[in-house]
Amino acid sequence: MNVIPAASYSRYSTNMQDQSSIDNQQRKSDERAVSESARINKHYSDAAISGSILPAFRPGCSEMLKDALDGKFKMLFIESLDRLSRDPMHLEQLIRVLEFNEIIIIGVSDGYDSRLKTCKITRGIRGLINQVYIDDVREKTTRTMEGIALLGASAGGRTYGYTSVSSNDGKRKYKVIDPEKATIVVRIFERYAGGSTPFQIADELNAEGIPSPRGGTWARSAIYGDKRAGVGILNNPLYIGEEIWNRSTWKKDPESGKRRRFENPREEWIIHNKPELRIINEDLWNRVQERLNHCSERGQPISKALQARNSKGGRKARHLLSGIMKCGDCGGNLVIVDRYRYGCSTHKERGPHVCPNAIKVPKQQAEATLLEGVKSALLDDKKLLDEFIKEVKKQAKAAARAGAGSAETAKDALSRLEKKLSNFWDAMGEFGSSETLKKKIATAEAEKSRLEDQLALSDPADTTDLTIPSPEELRSHYRRLIDDLEGTLGRSSTQARELLKQIFKEVTVLPDASGKHLEAQCQITLVAGAGFEPTTFGL
Numbered sequence: 001m002n003v004i005p006a007a008s009y010s011r012y013s014t015n016m017q018d019q020s021s022i023d024n025q026q027r028k029s030d031e032r033a034v035s036e037s038a039r040i041n042k043h044y045s046d047a048a049i050s051g052s053i054l055p056a057f058r059p060g061c062s063e064m065l066k067d068a069l070d071g072k073f074k075m076l077f078i079e080s081l082d083r084l085s086r087d088p089m090h091l092e093q094l095i096r097v098l099e100f101n102e103i104i105i106i107g108v109s110d111g112y113d114s115r116l117k118t119c120k121i122t123r124g125i126r127g128l129i130n131q132v133y134i135d136d137v138r139e140k141t142t143r144t145m146e147g148i149a150l151l152g153a154s155a156g157g158r159t160y161g162y163t164s165v166s167s168n169d170g171k172r173k174y175k176v177i178d179p180e181k182a183t184i185v186v187r188i189f190e191r192y193a194g195g196s197t198p199f200q201i202a203d204e205l206n207a208e209g210i211p212s213p214r215g216g217t218w219a220r221s222a223i224y225g226d227k228r229a230g231v232g233i234l235n236n237p238l239y240i241g242e243e244i245w246n247r248s249t250w251k252k253d254p255e256s257g258k259r260r261r262f263e264n265p266r267e268e269w270i271i272h273n274k275p276e277l278r279i280i281n282e283d284l285w286n287r288v289q290e291r292l293n294h295c296s297e298r299g300q301p302i303s304k305a306l307q308a309r310n311s312k313g314g315r316k317a318r319h320l321l322s323g324i325m326k327c328g329d330c331g332g333n334l335v336i337v338d339r340y341r342y343g344c345s346t347h348k349e350r351g352p353h354v355c356p357n358a359i360k361v362p363k364q365q366a367e368a369t370l371l372e373g374v375k376s377a378l379l380d381d382k383k384l385l386d387e388f389i390k391e392v393k394k395q396a397k398a399a400a401r402a403g404a405g406s407a408e409t410a411k412d413a414l415s416r417l418e419k420k421l422s423n424f425w426d427a428m429g430e431f432g433s434s435e436t437l438k439k440k441i442a443t444a445e446a447e448k449s450r451l452e453d454q455l456a457l458s459d460p461a462d463t464t465d466l467t468i469p470s471p472e473e474l475r476s477h478y479r480r481l482i483d484d485l486e487g488t489l490g491r492s493s494t495q496a497r498e499l500l501k502q503i504f505k506e507v508t509v510l511p512d513a514s515g516k517h518l519e520a521q522c523q524i525t526l527v528a529g530a531g532f533e534p535t536t537f538g539l
Contacts (some may be wrong), residue, residue, distance in 0.1 A: 004104075006038035006075040009064050010045040011083045022047060025108075029077035032108045038075045042067070051086035055094050065094070068103050076103050080110035081126045088127030095123060159238050160213040161185040161279055175243070175277060182279045184210060188223060188233050189280050193287040198223040198234075203351025219349040227292060228263065234292060240285050241278035245270040320367050321507075328510025329357035342366060342509075361509055370507065414451040420444055 008029035012021040022045045033040050044064035055061040061084070067073065076098065078084060085091040095114070098105060105114040112122055161181045164173040184205070191201050198220035205218045212218045225232010230247060237244060247269055250259045280288075325334035325342060332346035332355060340363050346355040 002037070004036065004038040004075050005073045006033055006036075006040045006077060007064060007067070007073040008033075008040050008043050008077040009061060009083060010043065010079065011049060011051065011058070011060070012047060013050050014048060019047065025079045025083070028079060028108045032077055032106060033075075036075065036106065038077075040077065041073060051082055051084075055085060055090060065097070068098055068101055071101075074103060075106065077106050077108060078112075080107050081112055081123055088124075091123065091127050158213070159236060160233065161239065162277070175238075175274075177277065177279060185233060185239060185279050186284075189239075189284050189288050192223075192234060193284060193291065199349075199351060202349075203353055206351055207353040217350050217354045221349065229261065234288055238277060239280040240282065241273060241275045243272045243274050243277065321363075321370065325361065325366065325507045325509050327355060327357050327359075328508045330355040334361060334509060336363065340364070357510070359509065414448065417444055417448050417451065 008026055010022045010025035010029070026043045026045070029043070030040055044060045044067075046058045046060040049058050055065065064076070068076070081091060084094055095105060099114055103114075105112065107113070110126065112126070113119060116122075159175070161178055161184070162175045163178045165176050166173055188201055191204070192198070196204075201223055202218040202220045205212075210218070212222055221232070223233045225235045227235045229235075230237055230244060233239075246264055249262050249264055251262055321342065322335050323333045326332070327334060327344040327346065330344065330346045332344050334342040335345045335348070337343035337348055337360065341360040342363060343360050344355055344357045347357055352358065
């Protein structure tokens with residue numbers, strides 16, 4: 001008897017559970033595998049990860065899917081469908097991918113079996129139940145938190161400068177001032193009111209080794225924050241004794257799986273005035289707010305254009321190498337620091353005491369130098385040219401087949417339309433003319449004319465005797481594309497940046513031995529598993 005190579009996937013959602021949950025799921029899968037004449041060669045799992053998270057963002061699930069596509073197993077055991085995902089759309093997509101690759105899916109506890117004709121109905125119902133469950137949990141959690149907030153207790157969330165204490169019965173927690181951290185809060189407000197920038201303040205705190213709210217180093221964003229959202233040290237109204245709950249809602253983007261923050265209407269806010277939580281006096285708060293209203297993070301007046309841009313939530317990175325080059329000192333991303341140069345984001349946001357690398361890489365020169373390396377690699381590797389020619393032929397043949405199919409479809413549609421027109425004319429002859437019948441005939445005649453034009457323009461010879469450019473013509477076109485690589489990539493900077501991230505295994509920028517010139521060290525990888533030797537060149 002042939003033994004079916006199999007795998008299992010297990011998951012539990014919260015820190016309230018432990019490894020035993022995974023162990024129990026795997027044990028049940030092993031037991032079921034015996035009755036299916038299967039052997040589980042690998043157990044995949046994700047611990048303390050919600051089923052609403054995209055499968056691609058769960059390490060165990062992502063690895064399982066990759067191995068499934070590589071044909072490493074033919075049967076997958078799960079406790080139930082909600083282990084794969086609690087989102088009906090994500091669940092359906094994941095199962096379709098697995099079943100397309102001929103993976104049999106067995107739900108040990110819920111009875112799901114992808115071999116059954118009723119499997120689609122089963123997973124549709126299960127997916128709906130899972131979604132209702134998530135919505136119900138979310139609603140109950142929000143209702144509980146709202147009740148706690150209305151009582152004036154802490155409904156979650158930490159604010160720098162405060163700690164929490166339990167009520168006498170231990171059922172609720174209340175915020176209280178942390179004297180040591182409150183001193184830092186006052187210092188930040190006074191320094192900003194006195195003319196210092198958030199960058200200078202962050203650098204001072206980092207130089208003294210004072211931990212940030214999250215325990216690491218300070219960034220200017222933690223100090224400046226966002227006035228609209230009421231976050232950041234300088235914009236948080238809790239420091240004047242005004243506690244606000246339900247100011248915003250977090251929603252998951254269905255495409256990326258990432259959570260995004262949305263502001264709630266002011267009438268939905270729950271506001272408590274708590275003078276016992278005041279850290280900043282009224283005069284200091286007002287001086288800081290006045291400066292925030294008129295100055296940017298660097299202490300300079302904000303232009304109307306910049307205010308408008310910030311009000312829309314900023315804009316995505318547009319520069320070709322943003323996030324691709326790395327700082328040789330701290331490993332942080334190099335990002336645009338002014339109109340013409342890249343610089344270390346860590347140095348820019350957290351100051352020289354966190355990263356001393358103040359290098360500035362000329363934007364135009366860096367892009368030209370790196371792309372020149374890609375051009376050389378693309379032109380020197382004959383296998384890549386062969387792949388290009390092969391892909392062009394493949395696409396041309398696919399287009400021809402699509403054109404042939406389109407012509408056949410048009411012929412069928414025209415035949416049906418002619419029959420319909422014949423019926424219309426017969427009806428007119430038998431029952432007489434009417435406005436409705438005239439309109440239907442006119443519409444049908446117009447569609448017939450369009451289909452006839454479409455067929456007249458299509459050349460059957462193009463689909464049966466496909467003409468593909470000669471290899472020499474394709475080589476010439478390939479070289480033109482590479483020579484104008486900047487223009488080719490410039491058509492979509494977002495796609496180009498993602499492509500370059502795959503090509504450049506690593507681009508590290510650091511001063512050379514003399515300290516006067518910049519060097520970039522990188523390794524170019526054009527296809528998976530193959531690459532070029534690490535290269536060092538000047539910038």
